[in-house]
Amino acid sequence: MTETFGPLSPALVLILAGLVLPLLRGWLRDGLFLIAPVLALVLVWALPLGPGLVVDWLGLQLVPLAPDRMARIFGTAFGLAAITGALYGVSQSQVTEKAAALVYAGAAQGIAFAGDLVTLFIFWEILAIGSTLVIWSNGHWRAGLRYALIHVLGGVLLFAGIAAEISATGSVGLQAIRADNFGRWLMLAGILVNAGAPPLAAWVADAYPKASWSGTVFLSAFTTKAAVLVLIRLFPGEPALLWFGLAMAVYGLAYALLENDIRKLLSYSIVGQVGFMLVAIGIGSPLALAAAALHAFAHILYKSLLMMAAGAILRSTGETRLSALGGLARAMPLTTVALVIGAFSLSAVPLTAGFVSKSAIMAALAEGRAAFFWFALTSISAGSFLYVGLKLPWFAMFRPGERREIAEPVWSMKAAMVLLCGTILAIGCVPSALEALVPEIADVAILTPDHVLFQLQLLIAASCIFVVLLPLLRPRAGTTLDVDWLWRELPRKVVAMWAPLSAPIGGAIAAGCEPLRVYWTGFSRRAVDNLSGASNWRTGKIAFWATALLATYVLIAAL
Amino acid sequence: MIASHLPVLVILIPLLGAVLAALSRHGFAAWLIALLASAAMAAASLALLFRVQAEGMISYRIGGWAPELGIEYRIDAFNVLIVVLVSVVALLTMIYARRSVLAEIIPERIAWFYTMMLLCVAGLLGIAVTGDAFNAFVFLEISSLATYTLIALGRDRRALVAAYQYLIVGTIGATLYVIGVGLIYLSTGTLNLGLIAERLAGIEGSRALIVAEAFIAVGICLKLALFPLHAWLPNAYAYAPSSAAVLLASTATKVAIYLLARFLFTVFGGHVDVGALPIGAILIVLSVAAMFIASAAAVFQNDVKRILAFSSVGQVGYITLGLALANPTGLAGGLLHLVNHALMKGAAFMAIGAIVLRAGTAKLDELSGIGRTMPWTSAALTVAGLGLIGVPGTSGFVSKYYLILGALEAGFGWLAILIVASSVIAVLYVGRIVEVVWFREPAEAARASREAPLELLLPMWVLAGATIWFGIDAEWPAGLAAAAARQLLGGAP
């Protein structure tokens, strides 16, 4: 069976479609944009589970297509995100963004199905290129460049780690390892950059809100979750991940509580939720890994939905700042419902997908006797409800605001949101349906009375605090300083400080170096002249060189 | 049996074709003859490849004379590769040539052009198949004389000067070579390469042999345009007719490299005193110089043909580096790059030839936005350019990968770094072309031109496709190159 599907991986379908897309026009383009992700999802399920075909390439045993259960879970999530994202964004007029989004989604599928480090790295880089293009296609050159540079750094770290791993073990296979030597630490660091872990977590909230209303939906789904998958495959049970994950959860919570821009708030929340997954991977038991995968699955669905609602608000009002929004619930009822369902799923309200996956993570922590992390994450869960379940809908949609003449988004955007709402609620109401995908969660208590009651107390209590401390949570215009200050503002400040000093010092240096500079100018001009006229040698010069070479040979040989 | 005469047939077919083409006096008839002859030649060389793969080395004695007296043709895993490369590229060039020649050459001279093309191919194939040092000189002269004429047929007036310069340099090279062969003959009493190798083993410390090796190496290095003996090449390639440039760029220097490798490894490789070592050290230095300086010169050219020509000098450096490394992996990488570079440079010269046909210029600053009106041609040029850089997924990556492994195997970590570093220069000159062709607003030349005809696109994309194909499915060419490298390092021809 694998032979019949041989080269036809979901990744290839999407990437090829992305490359062909700019050549098409009109409904053909839209049709391909919508069909390709569906085809990819069909392939995810049509590929039979197995070790995959081994391809010998330059002496490396590559497995470009290794469909296992993890690949199928993430492939399904990536597939659903691509389908709904394409449906949502089909009315986007920027073809660059659409093409880049398909390539980007394809690269994520490629990572999901990669069976070796080299294939993984290749798709890792395509992923970075695709996502950068998505940001650039919205015209944010500088932000895109910052994003690209961070990912180049991550890619270099990963490449160095992979090279060290291959030269140490001689194998390119994906196997569970611990960060126990320098090369593996490099690899872990490279993956963590993509996962949005500290100290470089700032890129997520910097880059994602810079894409268009439709581009951010794609961005929110793939990069960080692909990194989660790679961590599940390579570093299950790595103790360092517990602390990285906890730090991300705390960071995401604090920054999201402070943030004013909806899409920035949701980006911080991505970091927080990926933190939950990292803690589960750090536990490393089969249940914990399944829970991490499931949480990634659910998170891709509800974060896409939230970003879609945010994109709809942006497209209708031209605004995403909470301080400038309000009173949209009446004008945009469907968007409001989508926002609330997405937010409730993130906060693990019972009967949503998020409740299922978060229950699984908590059960895995309990099973692993990780009491500290259990209580810490439960506490952060309560906090998460504050910013996403209460602050976001209240300030954006429900609080009294000025009346605006705005319309609901176009039908394709609505259809995508309805589709995701349905999926999230269906998973939440019938969690057993997921057992085909993730059988490990069969024994997890989800919709039991004590567990539901526990969660409801958690949420209502947090709501009480929200009402009491509302003045402290009122969104304010501004920005919260982050580690990215180091590369976004420090250089500017240093330059400003340096400027008054530099004139006299620079003058002195310039005076000292003048003869050198004159010499260098002359030298470089002569070099360029020589190079550009390099072929206009006289014949005699060639003959001279031939003689010289002959003489050298004879001399060396004779000595 | 025709099959047993295959080694001589691959030379006789183009020679006969050349005579017929000259007699025909008619452009189209000459083209048809050249095409048919090339097709027959390609078929014969492929048959030869399969025979060599099945039976091993083939020895063919002209007229049945023993090697001591007569001329012997020897086909082994190494030179069969060259034979196939030359004849297949020649066939593709002939398909490509018709439209391009009609536009570039005076009608009365077209028949002569094809005559010279066939003679040149016959000479190149002859160098590849012969096992006789002096016979190789004869074929070298045949191909060189044909090449001088081909270059001089170019439309540009500077073509004459280029041809004249090449004539002088080529003659110096051939003279040095023949002096070297004479010295060997004095010492060993034979011109047969196999016999020379056998008898050299019995000779102790002869100064004459060292000098012979130096003369032969420098003579051939002039022909293969090793830096700094390269200066004839850029003008020759730039002003020759487009289709002649395709043939020369992808085959002429490659055959010279073959001859150098044959002498370094098969003939002198087995001899203690005149082993490849002193030559090797100099060769590494010159190869690295070529990789950097010639590539840097390419960055500063404005004529795309000259960019490609300088890039050829640089890329020859990688191949000779593989020879100089002289270990199985490095040598395989060098030979692989020989084949891969022939394919990608052929594609690149075909693409720029098509652009010259449509837009009438090869000057970079006049080609802005040509990608909009000639997308397929420009795409082929881009693919070839990516191959020259050595981007993964192209054949250039595979051969450089082997070269780097070879350098590491030889313990030259710094050399591996230099290989990667010099590729950055290729990024510059290829990047310039790509930027102008794709990302600039179409200039006058671009707006006035349209996509090249199919008979130009087809051979161009066969070569560009091979560049991609051999980059992804590297097994087959890498296997052939590894076999050839083993053959060479094994000592015996």
Add this chain to the structure above:
Amino acid sequence: MDHTRRLVLIVLLAVLALLVAADFFVEHHASFWIDGTPGFAAWFSLASAALAVLVAYGWGLLMRRRGERADD
């Protein structure tokens, strides 16, 4: 505190009281003993949500700047 907010708070507290009351009548499957005690989730959540808001507010006092980033 304005009228509506006070009303909402009273309703929420009433619901919370009801939930805590109900918590006494279900069978608990504690993971770490204390989380199985009735009403644990309520007080733990009150404490953590308040802590989260206060920590974030404090961090905001330190790190929140007016205006956009210079290079956005």
